[in-house]
Amino acid sequence: MRDMRHENLNLYVGLFLDSGIFALVVEHCPRGSLADLLADSNMRLDWMFKSSLLMDLIKGMKYLHLRGLSHGRLKSTNCLVDGRFVLKITDYGLPMILQSQNIHRPEDPQELLWTAPELLRNPVRGGTFHGDVFSFSIIIQEVISRTLPYSMMDMPAHEIVERLKNPPPLCRPLVSVDEAPTECLSLMNDCWNEDPIKRPNFDEVFKQFRGINRGKRANIIDSMLRMLEQYSSNLEDLIRERTDELEVERNKTENC
Template sequence: MKDLRNENVNPFLGFFTDCEMFAIVTEHCSRGSLHDLLRNEDVKLDWMFKSSLLLDLIKGMKYLHHREFPHGRLKSHNCVVDGRFVLKITDYGYSEILETQKAPKETPPPEDLFWTAPELLRDPESPRKGTYKADVYSFAIILQEVVVRGTPYCMLGLSPEEIIRKVKKPPPMCRPTVAPDQAPLECIQLMKQCWSEQPDRRPPFDQIFDQVSNKNISDALKKHTGLLESLILQSLCQNHRRSNQGKNLIVLYHSF
């Protein structure tokens, strides 16, 4: 872990132990987690900002996988953002440490399993350190969070217990739904590829990086941003006209 060095991987500094407490020490990132950032209404997240954060995440995961290091716990809480708004992946290697120490497995609450691939949910003997394909699934759920700026599956209106039960036992396949007006089509298609029920159909991070870096997706993101800005401006103009019409009616009323 100490040899992993990449701009988008939060560096491991050491371990902290005190009585029964054990913790991994990493660099402090002042903006908090991606989960925190998405819920901070004071931070404006346009599509170019979102795509920058996602590209950082993809580059970090691409690096970890190239170093033959599956994450196993990838979620928005484990992606931290520094003062320059650079996203860095953290909490990697933690599951492997628990495995090495033969620590007993604990059953996490269902809302902590939203990012866990279905094949791992179904297999109680699955390795703690996870798999490369399961990391890609986790990325897809984070992608949904960033796209809609909401928690995983927030649009389904189901309890966490119901969601995990449905994900574990298809059909039908249970996944978040993202409307076409919420993201470019290319982005939605990538999301669906990454959370495929069949692990072998999920693209590796090298391929994901190529797709997101592709000029077509970049142009689509810019176009989507411009379209949203145009719709907002159009709505503001319509509201302004209605407001002026109301004022004119009041003036006319008083003039009779």
């Protein structure tokens, strides 16, 4: 695991096992997880920014699958974002590590919302390639709508899991057609197909997603400048808000 090197994989530094504590030591990503970024209402994300994050995820998963390793636990909380807004996948290989240490973790229904229906019915330790593609489709929904998985269903997680296990009818997130390019929504639907065999692999996903922006390759400098402008705007708003709060407190102090 430590020998795996890719710009979209979070680096494994090692393992920590002492005093009954078992932990992974990984590279620190200062911007937290993808879930954190999406939940931050102060962070403005245009489609180019969102598509850049998704492409990072696709490239990282393509690398893992080409080396014969499925993730098995792919979700927005284990996709980290570094200081340059590059997405890095973490927790890959974790099921094998837990199995080697004979560690069993009870699954919260909320944590199963990214899991493919066939794996909910018949769990496979370490997951499958097809199952990772399904998990990716749920992350697409999160990125497009900036909402939690299936949040528009207004149902508790355990009920959603049961519906996923026992179709029909099929239970899938609802995404507005005006929130992303039609080709992206079509790819998302292909990736959460009930039949695992009919889901595209990540090599096919990469080729399809690369052509979504009308075949135009975004200039990396333009993209970075756009992200820096958005980040600067976010900081300016935050500074203005804090300045207003400070002014209010100063006036209170002077009036005492």
